[in-house]
Amino acid sequence: MGRNASSQQKQKLRKGLWSPDEDEKLLNYITKHGHGCWSAIPKLAGTLTRLCAFHKGPYKECGTKIIYMNCKVKEISILCLGLQRCGKSCRLRWINYLRPDLKRGTFTQEEEDLIIELHAVLGNKWSQIAAHLPGRTDNEIKNLWNSSLKKKLRQRGIDPTTHKPLSEENMSLTNTDERSPTGTYADNKCTATCSYKGTPVDMFLLDDNVPNPLSNISFPLSSHGFEVSSGFGYDNPIPSIPSVVHQDSSSESLGFPNVANTIWCDMRHDGSFFDSTPLPWLEEITTNEGDQVGIGTGTGIDMGIGIEAECIGQSLSLPIEMQNHRISLFDESKGLSMTQQLF
DNA sequence: AAGAGACTCAACCGCCAGACT
DNA sequence: TAGTCTGGCGGTTGAGTCTCT
Structure with missing residues (x-):
């Protein structure tokens, strides 16, 4: 009945x-x-x-x-x-x-860039990606990805699934990449020491035309006391990095309640810069006093950022020492040494 | 101008997890 | 504990539109 x-x-x-x-x-x-x-x-x-x-x-x-x-x-x-x-x-x-709060119209370049960044970390978790784009729906983002962004990435020579350079598929790498195809950074347990573990020299020297960018990188300190450790990629030599990290104490309003400090980054994967885009891979990492947080983009272009939480808010003047594959940061005033394995 | 193919995007489908009975 | 319901999600579809020839 x-x-x-x-x-x-x-x-x-x-x-x-x-x-x-x-x-x-x-x-x-x-x-x-x-x-x-x-x-x-x-x-x-x-x-x-x-x-x-x-x-x-x-x-x-x-x-x-x-x-x-x-x-x-x-x-x-x-x-x-x-x-x-x-x-x-x-x-x-x-x-x-x-829904009245929906944003209409085409996606801005910043939104597209953010979606690509987020996809590198989260994969096809459209609803999670949409959570970072106010006024946009998961369906909308999914459609954009399938109709446009995938194609754009391929045109840039980047595999939209792995976010690695397409050419890399044909290369016999000697290093050991311990990441999953979509990047282990999504597992929210990532620390400075679990980022890329391959041998960086192998990476950089795959293409003889690309100089080792480590030799050119300078590391300006942000005014907020964060230490920015590095940004580089084997197909993306970056001669210098401006002050790329800011501190935003209003992390709760951004939906990252567990993160003591929301980090903003100015750098895109392709080496250009943009402003005020939250680093999504920090969203589920809880930073505590004294913690170090290492993050990566999860794409073929790696970026490591080390934050000594103890240093947050303090004005630091740190000499930077580069030792082959490592970048070491020292806080002389505290006798603190933070050596970060970036790869 | 017309047809074919490509593209866009709203909506559906099926699956899953959690709540409830 | 098992079954059912519900909401949420990602994958897929297909109608409408656009672009190219």
């Missing part, structure tokens, strides 16, 4: 594109009442009259009518049928189209 009723209901459900009328019903309902239980919304949305204005007691529904109990008005029709959609469909329509 119940099964029959259920299948009858299913037969009534509409599919396909939403009409303006349906949109209006759903929008009006959720604006007034919130979405609550999605599965109940199709019935409730669009209902003009549900309760007799004078009736405070119980009622029951019977088809498209409401039967009031112990009321002079025994029966009242639902004047407008609810949506002939399933709750799931309503939810999707609201999230992807009707």
Whole structure:
């Protein structure tokens, strides 16, 4: 019996594109009442009259009518049928189209760059990626990725799945890359010592035309006391890095409640720079006093940033010593030595 | 101008995990 | 404990639009 009723209901459900009328019903309902239980919304949305204005007691529904109990008005029709959609469909329509906080229009270059950065770390976790782009939906980002960004990456010679240079697939590397294809940085347990563990010289010398960028890198200190350790890539020689890390104490407002300090980076994978884009791979790392945090982009272009949390907020003047494959940072005032294996 | 192919994007489908009974 | 329901997610589809020839 119940099964029959259920299948009858299913037969009534509409599919396909939403009409303006349906949109209006759903929008009006959720604006007034919130979405609550999605599965109940199709019935409730669009209902003009549900309760007799004078009736405070119980009622029951019977088809498209409401039967009031112990009321002079025994029966009242639902004047407008609810949506002939399933709750799931309503939810999707609201999230992807009707939500008032949605940002319309094409993606900006900054947004595209951020999506690529995030994809390198998170893979196809579209909802997590969308969480970093206010006003954008996972569906929208997924579509952008599949229709446009994948292609752009390939044109840049980067494998959109692994975020490694396509040419690398044909090279016989002598180093040992312990990362998974999508990057181990997503496992949120990454520390300075678990970033790229291959042999950097092998990496850099794969292409004779690319000079070892380590010999050119300079490391300016940020005014906030962070130590920026390095940024480089074997296909991406960066002669110098400006002050790439800022501290933002309002990390909670950015949705990273467990991170003591939100780090912002100015550098893209391709070596150009942009501003105010949060480093997504820090989102689940808790930094404590004295912690070191090492991060990587998860792409073929590696970047290591070391933060001595103890130094946060202090003005440091640190001589930097580069010893082949390592970069060592020293805080002379504290006698603190932070030597970071970057690769 | 017309047809074919490429592209975009809204929406559906199936699966999964957690809550509830 | 098992079954059911629900919401959330990623993959996929297909209608509409655009671009190219």
